[in-house]
Amino acid sequence: MFLYQLGMAAENFHNSKREEGSSNTYIDSHIYDFNGPNATMECSTGYKSTDLDALIDGECIGICGPGCWMCWQHICGDCCIHNGCIRHDAFCTPTHFTYDCLTGRGVLWNTVTNVPRDC
Numbered sequence: 001m002f003l004y005q006l007g008m009a010a011e012n013f014h015n016s017k018r019e020e021g022s023s024n025t026y027i028d029s030h031i032y033d034f035n036g037p038n039a040t041m042e043c044s045t046g047y048k049s050t051d052l053d054a055l056i057d058g059e060c061i062g063i064c065g066p067g068c069w070m071c072w073q074h075i076c077g078d079c080c081i082h083n084g085c086i087r088h089d090a091f092c093t094p095t096h097f098t099y100d101c102l103t104g105r106g107v108l109w110n111t112v113t114n115v116p117r118d119c
Contacts, residue, residue, distance in 0.1 A: 084118030
């Protein structure tokens with residue numbers, strides 16, 4: 001199942017790839033549902049950001065998915081900030097094409113809490 005999700009994520013990434021320099025031109029609408037002063041959804045495992053501008057300027061660090069343009073609710077269950085995702089984002093800096101980043105280190109393995117998904 002993990003390999004299927006990884007393949008789907010790669011396909012979505014390539015289908016949605018924007019021109020370099022325009023990373024914030026599209027924001028996943030689910031991020032607005034869970035974050036900001038007018039959030040309509042509750043976080044199930046993470047916590048919300050009340051400052052949407054800072055969240056978006058920071059490329060949505062800590063929200064499951066690649067930046068602000070795609071939230072992966074199927075991993076953590078919501079589009080909120082999670083400690084495991086913050087750790088994972090650190091493993092993905094400066095490039096996403098590392099073993100640790102591609103295999104979900106910090107969220108799916110080498111977690112702090114020893115749960116299947118450290119969200």
